[in-house]
Amino acid sequence: MITSLKTWERLYRVAKFPFRCRSYSKDTKNPFTRTWGVLSKEVPEFLGINKKEVVFPEHADIVIIGGGFIGTAVAYWLKVKAGEGLAVVVLENDPMFKSAQKNLSLGTITQHFALPENILLAQYGAEFLRNFSQHLNKKVDLQYCPHGHLVLASEQYAERLEHNIQIQREYGVKNELLTVEDIKMRFPYLNTEDISIGCIGRECEGTFNAWMLLKSLIKKSVDLGAIYINAEVIGFELELQRDLLVEGVKPGTFKRIKRVLYKTPDNEEYGIKFAGCVLAAGDKCGEIARLAKIGTGEGLLGIPLPIEGREEKVYSLEDNGTMSSLSTPMISDTSGLWLQKNGLQDKLLCGHIPLLTADVKESDGDEYYEKIVKPALINRVPNFKDTKIRSVVCEKYDYNTFDDSGVVGPHPYHNNLYIAAGFGRLGCVHAAGIGRAIAELIIDSNFMTIDLTRLTFDRILTGNPMIEFNVY
Template identity: 60%
Template sequence: MLSVKFFNHIVHANKNILRPYSNNILNLCIRHYRKDNPFVKTWKVVAKDVPEFLGINKRSTIYPEHVDIVIIGGGFIGSATAYWLKKRAADGLSIVVLEKDITYTNIQNNISLGTLTRHFSLPENFYLSQYGTEFIRTAKENLGNDVDVQYNPNGYLVLAGEKYADKLEETVTIQKEYGFKNELLTSDEIKIRYPWINTKDVQLGCIGLESEGVINPWALLKGFMQKSQQLGTIYINGEVVGFEMEKQRDVLMEGVAPGTFEKISRVIYRTPDNEEHTIKFAACILAAGHKSGEIAKLAKVGQSDGLLSIPLPIESREYEVYSIENEAKKTGLNTPVIMDTSGLWLRRNGLDDNLFCGLVPLMAEDSKTLSKEDYYKNIIEPSLNNRFPNTIGTQVRTFSSELQDCNTYDDTGILGPHPYHNNLYIAAGFGKYGS
């Protein structure tokens, strides 16, 4: 769901009017893997190709002085936005993507688990997930014949205890009205199908029968970057360090003193050789993940008064992904992605012998003060051992640390124009779900 509540919060506090905006964002997330992950192995194979398809080795770097749209951040959301804008407008829009790591050398720190799910309760998310999964199924047609996202439709099982069973049943009914194919399972039916799951405190489960599973997210990101550049997008290796503003004395805005309104008109960025450049733009899209809040400050968001008094509530949340060794053989090849009642998730690591698990980052402030060891002992381990008793006494190791851009206001994505800077569009805070 999109964080309309956050924009309304700014508007209500300053008595202004929110102008909504929408766009298609894929259901993806930010991740960090160690070197032995198969996605990282894929990256090592294709890393040498990145400068080639971005044109770094083919020509001198172009530093445009003005464009229609500047996108800050060349990850999943930024690159997908560039692709769709160029797909729809072609040469009608000039677009630059500013990315700190243009060769994606540190892509290992931002690789997704690539999980696809359609378990949502709002029509907006139904449409997004339907469109997104269909796009991924036809990735070769959309992005190029060399793009193989390695889609594995192994399903996604959501579990519900007594407290949320009615809500899950209601959601499934709505989903079916929108053409979703899924199946409600009782506690006994779950136990028969997946005997390694403890279902004593589970009342209902729901598993999708299509369009759910996992993909290779690096292949998808590479496809978006490559295709958007073929369509004319320019990628520049640069770190945003500021904005330039222009006085617009004829603009009247409630809550802003007449003659004092300032519009952001240029972005200032620094290249790796420490040179600074500026680009004049008509619109800027901020899709810099967990860095979005800090970059927004450069446009005085949260640093002034009135409509600029409230900061963009995006921060980084780090949490661990754990590997349960030698357990995949017991659960079988048809192991779905599982979302537990506690927020714990579990999935198989491809054809390897281990399982991955983790917990959706908690928003509670007290969880931030726990050490990684205490977090595992007090939060992860009890949930893991309760739902999957076979893991008791097995070897569980920390596999990686993951970063998510979390919206601390209401834990949903923020998508739309800032109420003051109406040419600054925010696309951040989607965290694990991306929609």
């Protein structure tokens, strides 16, 4: 009887103070699966997307197609500059931003460019990140890890690298030209037999958490009044403007886009009438542009927007102590190989800029790795010859097939359609400057801070490519 009484007392205490009980989950799901399940429900709500009371506005001043880095930066700057004076709606068909989360190499700051536009955008991107908490009026840890970016050039590209260095210095970039002896002394683990010179940046270079950047910018844009809608664009409505004269267009035939049509995940279709539209949907931009008859019409509409998707595999390997220093730079060379530390982890990420020759395009992932990536990696860092390398993710970017440089600005026919795409891996860090530039075009009718006129669609019409002549 005494034992029973003690048992009842224990049961009473458990019932009265249930937080003292221990329990063990019977859920046998993989921890990653459970976490992803939680994120899939909570992240859209945290970002202000897909709340229970979804509003489908019929009118907006500006509609932005694509809520990734560039689209969100446009929304942010429009709301910062105009506040409630502009109604901004963002259409995004992937509210989980799966591509942004899996693109591990996006958060990389570098200023090793030949085009002044890319240098200026990179400089502003670094400045924006440096003052990110001030822009958001909130403390945000972007997990910035400063280190240099070492670019290595063979004899064939040595003159080009020296030329690029001079251009960069003209725009205030602090870099250092390295001889082969310098490289051997500072980075003894690198093979320099096929290297002629190198260059390393001395400031404003490193890595950061790209997903945290995007998430925070979306949250701020929503707080400022931007509306995000989970939707897929399915078309545009055009209105005949008989009294409007446009150069290169037969009088009385000009049609202005006035409304974007979209479909929700529930297959419900809606439309939004707008004054201006921004196309920032990454590798989908070319496809969406065709819905506005760009590339399928006549005259100015006969030239397509040459934006497609480009895939690049990223590999992971254990750092065997060869490159264990926190100050180890990101490394790029003329073969197209790049190699960098994965944050503070004892692992390295590496990849190879996709080669676009026909024979390489047709090779599968394993063949591409064996023929291209592995030989380049072992050649540059011989100590990794016996290190196990595994593929971790296949990243996808928007790629401008015309000249591999981004397109910014209004379309020459649809002058109320602003394009911001084709920047590939640079889109993440350049987004702040691109977003500000598009906001300036819409509000001030001109580029006010960084002149990006040479990156407009007009160069595609005239056949004047803006090629980033870099050595990697």
